[in-house]
Structures are given as structure tokens and as C-alpha cells.
Amino acid sequence: MSSQSRREKLSPWPKIHRELNRVRTQLQSPWSTLGNALISAKQNAEYRRELGKRIEAARETYTASPISQIADSFMLVRIIGNDLEPRHRKGQSFDNVLFILDNEPVFDACEKFWIVNRIVDTDEEARIIGLLESRRQNFHTIPFELDAYRKISWDVDQLVAGDLRFSEKGRASGKSARYETHIRRSKNLYVMNNNGARNAALAIARGRAKWLMPWDGNCYLTGSAFQRIRSAIERNPHLPYAVVPMARIVDNALLLDQSFQPPAEEEPQIIFRADTTQLFDENYGYGRRPKIEMLWRLAVPGPWDRYRDDAWDFPRPVRAADAGLLQKAGWVGAWIQDVRIWRSARPASSRVWSAATRRSSIWSINVTPRQSPLGLIPPAWLSMTKTPSPTR
Numbered sequence: 037m038s039s040q041s042r043r044e045k046l047s048p049w050p051k052i053h054r055e056l057n058r059v060r061t062q063l064q065s066p067w068s069t070l071g072n073a074l075i076s077a078k079q080n081a082e083y084r085r086e087l088g089k090r091i092e093a094a095r096e097t098y099t100a101s102p103i104s105q106i107a108d109s110f111m112l113v114r115i116i117g118n119d120l121e122p123r124h125r126k127g128q129s130f131d132n133v134l135f136i137l138d139n140e141p142v143f144d145a146c147e148k149f150w151i152v153n154r155i156v157d158t159d160e161e162a163r164i165i166g167l168l169e170s171r172r173q174n175f176h177t178i179p180f181e182l183d184a185y186r187k188i189s190w191d192v193d194q195l196v197a198g199d200l201r202f203s204e205k206g207r208a209s210g211k212s213a214r215y216e217t218h219i220r221r222s223k224n225l226y227v228m229n230n231n232g233a234r235n236a237a238l239a240i241a242r243g244r245a246k247w248l249m250p251w252d253g254n255c256y257l258t259g260s261a262f263q264r265i266r267s268a269i270e271r272n273p274h275l276p277y278a279v280v281p282m283a284r285i286v287d288n289a290l291l292l293d294q295s296f297q298p299p300a301e302e303e304p305q306i307i308f309r310a311d312t313t314q315l316f317d318e319n320y321g322y323g324r325r326p327k328i329e330m331l332w333r334l335a336v337p338g339p340w341d342r343y344r345d346d347a348w349d350f351p352r353p354v355r356a357a358d359a360g361l362l363q364k365a366g367w368v369g370a371w372i373q374d375v376r377i378w379r380s381a382r383p384a385s386s387r388v389w390s391a392a393t394r395r396s397s398i399w400s401i402n403v404t405p406r407q408s409p410l411g412l413i414p415p416a417w418l419s420m421t422k423t424p425s426p427t428r
Contacts, residue, residue, distance in 0.1 A: 152177040
């Protein structure tokens with residue numbers, strides 16, 4: 037082989053060219069400009085070229101590590117949150133827990149645990165806790181404290197003067213709803229506490245199992261689905277992360293069929309090996325990619341790579357040192373909380389479902405009980421070209 041043909045074979049530029057063509061088709065991607073697309077393409081080509089070596093190194097490191105001598109065990113920690121309209125109906129979280137307790141099988145070497153996460157409705161919180169206690173379930177409660185909530189201000193510092201977020205163009209693009217979500221960000225972080233609860237789940241599970249599962253409360257595993265997850269991990273224990281794709285389930289009865297295996301293409305749940313150190317970023321709130329931030333960090337590919345970023349969004353995270361050291365494992369079911377929204381979302385599920393999530397986030401802050409003068413931002417503020425500082 038000539039030196040010239042050898043150089044052509046080793047050149048990263050064909051891969052860079054393919055990557056450039058891919059990202060340039062995604063006009064809403066942060067990499068859609070030519071300069072950013074070139075940077076992204078080069079970084080991705082280099083990352084993929086080195087990934088195989090890193091996986092082999094992880095295999096060798098795992099074999100020599102103490103954790104390789106520990107038998108596989110799992111701790112599934114489900115996080116029970118608030119019922120959020122329009123995606124949920126009142127009592128949905130309670131019904132999810134009840135169905136799981138009534139129907140989900142016991143899994144070998146898998147402890148189940150619950151986190152009751154800042155449920156605002158005291159009656160619903162009491163019902164859920166009563167159910168868990170009656171079934172002798174282990175759980176931890178993260179309380180909603182009204183005084184703490186009242187002290188949280190609105191996020192208006194980054195509002196753009198003269199922005200047309202309430203114009204017809206703004207409404208059509210969905211920017212108005214994203215703006216409404218952003219100004220409630222700090223309140224959202226407290227009430228929803230998505231990543232705070234996920235980190236609490238990791239802390240609870242670490243030391244009690246080899247594989248940690250900080251999952252959403254509406255996730256359900258069939259016996260065969262769990263076995264597929266376990267088998268994948270047993271084949272590749274040197275990979276410290278597993279991503280478990282979700283399948284949206286319209287009819288709960290389907291989950292009672294052990295042979296049921298739906299297409300699973302939704303945002304995955306994540307399993308962490310106990311010696312990992314990654315934590316969820318608690319600055320990311322419900323409706324604005326709290327789990328996706330971790331997927332980006334771990335280099336889990338998916339449609340979220342092409343999501344649009346607004347001016348007030350956090351910069352996307354850099355890849356973690358152990359990014360890419362993961363595998364896809366099995367599937368998990370997640371209930372459709374509002375079938376009408378889900379059916380209207382197909383085939384553009386990501387866009388429409390995200391819009392429903394933002395509406396739920398806005399609704400939850402607007403109707404949080406006993407908010408007193410901190411309930412709603414006066415509409416006049418939001419129509420001003422210069423936004424005044426909020427009163428506290």
C-alpha cells in the first residue's frame with residue numbers, strides 16, 4: 037500500500053464530511069452554522085475513533101477492580117411526583133403505584149424502593165404514603181415546604197427586551213411557552229425536584245446494590261424485560277452505564293402479558309454501576325431537559341442531539357470522562373398519562389409531547405396551593421419591552 041493511500045485511509049476528513057452533512061440538515065440544532073458544524077464534526081469523528089480503545093481499556097480496568105468480584109444486584113428506586121395537567125390526571129401517581137404493587141413481579145437480586153418527591157397536594161401525598169405503608173414498602177419522603185417555596189423568586193433576569201414572545205410568530209414557534217417555562221425555572225426546580233430526587237435515589241442505592249436504577253415513578257418492568265436488562269449487563273459488566281429505552285403504554289393490560297415486547301424508542305432510563313461518580317445536574321428543571329443533560333454528558337445518541345437551544349438555556353455539557361462506556365439493555369414500559377395528547381403527538385411525538393410537558397410545568401407553578409402574592413406574574417410585566425425586577 038502506498039504512503040498516499042495509507043494517509044487517505046487514516047484521514048478523518050471523510051467522516052467529518054459525513055458528520056457535517058448530517059448536522060447541517062438539522063436547522064434548529066446549535067451546530068447548524070458552518071463553523072459550529074465543522075467543530076462538532078471533527079470532535080465527533082475523533083470521539084468515535086477513540087471509543088473502541090476506551091471500551092477495551094474499561095474491560096481491562098474492570099477485571100482488575102474490586103467491584104468485578106461483587107455479584108450483580110440491583111436497586112430500583114422509583115420517584116413519585118406530582119400529578120401535572122394536562123399530561124396527568126388527579127390521582128395518576130397513586131394509580132401508577134397501585135398498579136405496580138399489584139402486578140409487577142419480584143425480581144431476583146433486585147431491591148425496590150420509593151421516593152415520595154415534594155407532592156404539593158397533601159391529600160394525595162397522604163394517600164400515597166398510606167398505600168406504601170400498607171404494602172410494607174421502603175420509601176423516603178422529600179417534603180414540599182411552603183415557606184421555602186415562597187422565598188423563591190421568578191427568573192426574569194435573562195428576558196430579552198422587546199422580544200416578540202407573544203406575537204403570532206412566537207406562539208407558532210413555541211417560544212412563548214418556552215419563555216413561560218423559563219421564568220418559572222427556580223420555582224419549577226423546587227416543586228418538581230427531578231434531578232434532586234434522582235441524586236437522592238443514587239445516594240440511597242449506592243452501597244446497597246451494584247447497579248443503581250434512579251427511575252421515574254411511572255415505569256413498569258415485566259419479568260422478561262428485567263431479564264433482558266440483566267442478561268445484557270451480565271454480558272458486558274465492564275460498561276458502567278446501561279440505557280433502557282422506554283415504550284409508551286396506552287393500555288396497562290398489555291403489561292400483564294409476559295411475551296409483550298413493544299417498540300421502545302422513547303427517552304431512556306439510565307442504570308449506573310455503583311462505582312460511577314456522575315450525578316444529575318440539579319440546575320435543569322422539568323420541561324427543560326433534566327434527564328437529557330445526563331444523556332448528552334454520557335454521549336447517548338438520540339433526537340435530543342438536535343434539539344433547539346434558546347438564549348437563556350445553559351450551555352450544553354461537555355462529555356464526561358466515561359462518556360460512551362454504555363450499552364442499550366432491554367426496555368421499560370411507561371404509561372401514557374393523557375392518551376389524547378399522545379395520539380395527537382404522533383408522528384411528531386417529540387415536539388408535541390415536549391409542548392405538553394411545558395404546559396404541565398407552567399400549570400403546576402400557577403396552581404401550587406396558597407401561593408398568595410407569588411402566584412402569577414402580572415401580565416403587564418410580560419408585555420413590557422423592559423422587564424422590571426420582581427417584588428419578593
